[in-house]
Amino acid sequence: MGKDVVILKEGERICGTGGSIATVPIVQNKAYFQVTIQQTGTWGIGLGHKQTPLDDVPPKEQFWGIAENGDMICDGVVKMKLPKTVEEGDTVGVCYDHVELTFFINGVRCDDTLTGIKGPVYPMLYVDDSAILDVKFKNFSYDPPSGFGEILVEQTLL
Known part of the structure; x- marks a missing residue:
């Protein structure tokens, strides 16, 4: 996590300034x-690499996701806008299948998708300007789409 990020609620809440990345990459075919x-401000939700700069808000590279203003960002480049504004209290679902990154707002799928994501990626969030985000990796508020599920932790048997 970035040096000015605060993680609370047993790793489920992020606030402060900067980014935070999950400890495990997405390895299965369809992750959610x-x-x-919880509180508006400057924020971003998506995927990043281990090398994504976590003190840059927003990250200028190695981030694929959405920002509070509706920008859909692909490796630092705004590709399109979300069709709907995300507001305080809304829940954003993130689906990734190693080809497309798709977003849901309060259980409703956004039509546009991001593609061209390369390499191992991790769930990533960033915050600034008093934003507070709560993340769930299981026990979801909205059911994931068919075939998608919680992020699995890869384990070695030997």
Whole structure:
């Protein structure tokens, strides 16, 4: 996590300034997680690499996701806008299948998707300007789409 980020509620809440990345990459074919906007400000929800700069808000590279203003960002480049504004109290679902990154707002799928994501990626959030985000990696508020599920932790048997 970034040097000015605060993680609370047993790793489920992020506030402060900067980014935070999950400890495990997405390895299965269809992964899902959810983020609830507890308080607005500057924020981003998506995927990043281990090398993504976590003190940059927003990250200028190695981040694929959405920002509080509706920008859909692909490696630092705004590709399109969300069709709907995400507001305080809304829940954003994130689906990733190693080809497309798709978002749901309060259980409703956004039509546009991001593609071109390369390498191992991790769930990533960033906050600034008093934003507070709560993340769920299981026990979701909205059911994931068919075939998608919680992020699995890869284990070695030997």
